[in-house]
């Protein structure tokens with residue numbers, strides 16, 4: 001057992017209802033002070049085979065379990081999460097460096113909500129029967145089998161449970177591979193699921209590195225679905241591994257989303273929305289990292305932005321008063337800094353930040369704003385995944401739309417405007433899975449969620465999750481003899 005933030009966390013895998021060790025381990029390091037937290041089991045093909053086999057064995061009984069019973073168990077998991085919100089928040093903050101205050105009040109309640117929402121949605125799931133020349137058509141949502149779920153480190157338990165809950169609700173069994181930089185809360189979830197009474201083998205966790213665990217998992221012939229949240233390069237590797245088996249994929253990937261600020265916007269709101277993009281130290285897939293501002297208000301917007309962003313309190317994420325914490329890992333900080341230094345070399349000017357926070361040291365990176373990056377510069381087109389925003393100006397709506405759509409991504413877009421007609425016109429032309437008008441990160445789990453272009457493949461949320469995690473079947477029945 002490891003003890004992290006006073007909480008006992010098992011560093012092993014969770015396979016078939018048992019803790020399993022591996023010969024090798026890897027060290028999980030906290031972004032706060034870069035201190036070691038635990039020695040985690042380092043899985044490989046053997047552990048993947050064992051987990052898929054356990055999930056495969058557990059599948060038939062779980063698939064036959066009534067919807068009511070599955071929903072009841074998922075609510076029991078949510079109860080377990082709610083009972084342990086403080087522990088989960090403490091451990092997640094130690095592991096990924098995101099704010100304790102958002103884990104306590106936003107993220108962990110959302111984890112519980114992920115289970116409750118999909119449990120309830122399962123009970124409403126349906127499709128009206130319809131008739132064809134006297135024959136009835138009946139659509140059923142059959143479970144698909146073993147689902148491989150592979151998730152990133154920026155919101156570990158939230159993003160994992162957003163997949164686990166619908167996969168289990170649909171009657172599938174799951175093998176989760178959490179990110180190696182944040183393995184801990186997945187291990188706690190295994191405890192919670194077991195306490196809630198989830199049958200052995202229905203939910204499994206294999207810890208380890210991407211290539212060593214994710215590789216064999218995504219290539220496994222007994223896996224019926226792969227749902228992945230992470231980066232575009234990894235998605236390509238996963239798609240290639242899935243190809244021989246034609247395993248269906250759901251991909252939630254990176255972004256380079258815009259915030260469009262029109263001259264008719266409420267400027268206070270626009271500035272608030274812009275500064276909010278530094279949340280989680282910029283490690284948010286949906287972040288609107290490209291600020292596109294109408295020229296006539298650009299000076300005023302910039303002045304107000306710098307004033308407000310200058311008041312961001314960076315520091316220890318365990319303090320309630322901290323606004324942004326550290327980057328996840330030394331390697332990630334170096335990657336972020338690489339983008340920043342290349343942006344400068346390309347001719348962009350840092351209006352704010354532009355390097356590590358030397359006062360704080362460690363993995364703290366200063367919130368950065370660039371202006372004047374030349375067209376086509378890497379900083380305007382590639383995802384940094386750190387606290388780095390760029391500012392560009394436009395003169396016309398057409399220009400704004402062209403700039404907004406001018407990357408290979410299409411995850412989200414945010415608009416600040418006081419004109420509902422403009423909002424409608426612009427929104428219609430944007431390429432994005434989610435568009436927010438005069439707001440940001442308002443999420444309803446009923447909504448389709450995902451990305452266009454290289455930001456993803458498919459959508460999850462509400463019916464769309466069940467569409468992916470189920471094998472839909474249409475049964476056509478001829479009229480019965482009287």
Ligand SMILES: NC(=O)c1ccc[n+]([C@@H]2O[C@H](COP(=O)([O-])OP(=O)(O)OC[C@H]3O[C@@H](n4cnc5c(N)ncnc54)[C@H](O)[C@@H]3O)[C@@H](O)[C@H]2O)c1
Nearest residue numbers: 151152153178179210211214215230231234252253254285
């Ligand atoms: N669209 C979304 O919903 C969303 C949400 C959060 C993060 N993201 C994206 O995630 C990225 C950041 O996360 P990351 O750095 O952990 O991404 P990543 O692609 O490096 O890793 C994600 C997961 O994939 C695993 N992995 C790595 N190589 C693998 C392989 N060969 N086979 C199978 N699995 C493998 C990793 O171990 C990890 O668990 C960013 O691009 C971000 O935009 C997207």
Ligand SMILES: O=C/C=C/C=C(\O)C(=O)O
Nearest residue numbers: 154162283284285286443
């Ligand atoms: O960093 C990315 C955050 C993604 C958010 C969700 O997937 C969600 O709210 O379900």
